[in-house]
Amino acid sequence: MAFVLPVVLTSLSAYLLGSINSAILICRLLRLPDIRQKGSGNAGMTNMLRVYGKKAALLTTGGDVLKAVLAVLMARFVIQIADVQLLVDPGYLAGIFVMLGHIFPVFFAFKGGKGVMPALGIILLVNPLGFLVLLLLAVPIFLLSRTVSLVSLICTLLLPPVTWLMALARHHEPYWAVGITLIYVLLVIWSHRTNIKRLLRGEEKKISPGSKDE
Numbered sequence: 001m002a003f004v005l006p007v008v009l010t011s012l013s014a015y016l017l018g019s020i021n022s023a024i025l026i027c028r029l030l031r032l033p034d035i036r037q038k039g040s041g042n043a044g045m046t047n048m049l050r051v052y053g054k055k056a057a058l059l060t061t062g063g064d065v066l067k068a069v070l071a072v073l074m075a076r077f078v079i080q081i082a083d084v085q086l087l088v089d090p091g092y093l094a095g096i097f098v099m100l101g102h103i104f105p106v107f108f109a110f111k112g113g114k115g116v117m118p119a120l121g122i123i124l125l126v127n128p129l130g131f132l133v134l135l136l137l138a139v140p141i142f143l144l145s146r147t148v149s150l151v152s153l154i155c156t157l158l159l160p161p162v163t164w165l166m167a168l169a170r171h172h173e174p175y176w177a178v179g180i181t182l183i184y185v186l187l188v189i190w191s192h193r194t195n196i197k198r199l200l201r202g203e204e205k206k207i208s209p210g211s212k213d214e
Contacts, residue, residue: 006082007093013078014071014094018101021112022063023048026056036111044113046148049207061117064102068121071098088176095122096180099187114191116152119184123159127177130166134158146206149195156188 023035023043032052035043039051045064049057072091079090086093099115099122123131134155142151160181167174189196198204 003082003084003086006078006084007086010075010078010090010094011097013074014097015101016106017067017071017074018098018118019105019107019112020063020067021102021105021108022067022117023056023060023113024108026059026063027052030056032056036108042113043108043111045117050205064113064117065121065124067102068095068098068118069125071095072122072125087173088180089126091122091126092177092180095119095126096183096187098122099184103187103191114152115184115187116156119156119159119188122184127163127166130159130162133162133166147199147204148207149192149204150199152188153192153196153199156185159184 021043023045026048027033027035030052035047035051039047041047045057045060048060071094075090075094079086095118098118102113102118103115104110105112120131123134137158138151138155141154142148145151160178163181164174164178167177195204
């Protein structure tokens, strides 16, 4: 039972970090109207790009990735200091709670973003080669579709098999890491449920060259 307190501390700190919503904070810092009252109402990078442009979107992306990176580093530190052996990189566990905090931020009435940028930050540290594979797949998908939600959903769905393959290539046990990435998939699908409906109806907005979105 010695692992319980470190795991609880890791999970709670990751959730609180995830609840620091970059899009909302950037709006306040730049003295812009709350992004949750604009566009799609989502406090995430894509809506920031559509409503407030590239600068706001880049700042939001940086903030969302940074908090995920900090959560991974903190989780690894706590587990190491506690001398606890987990069956998976502590960063994977932290990722669940960073995404929960991002989607349901306690600091902002539980209305946040869709979890994709924090997930990228997690994968960047816990599986950098897998991150590179997904990035190489995301670029052509985006260039062909110009639809951020479609890229997010496809790359998220590919995360578990990519995680499995990367683990096998390193001769690591894949099951726990793959199981946790399946939780990431469920969270992203749930947060994108309205996007999925629009995609199926052919109504999802694209980011077109030369438009304000660019």
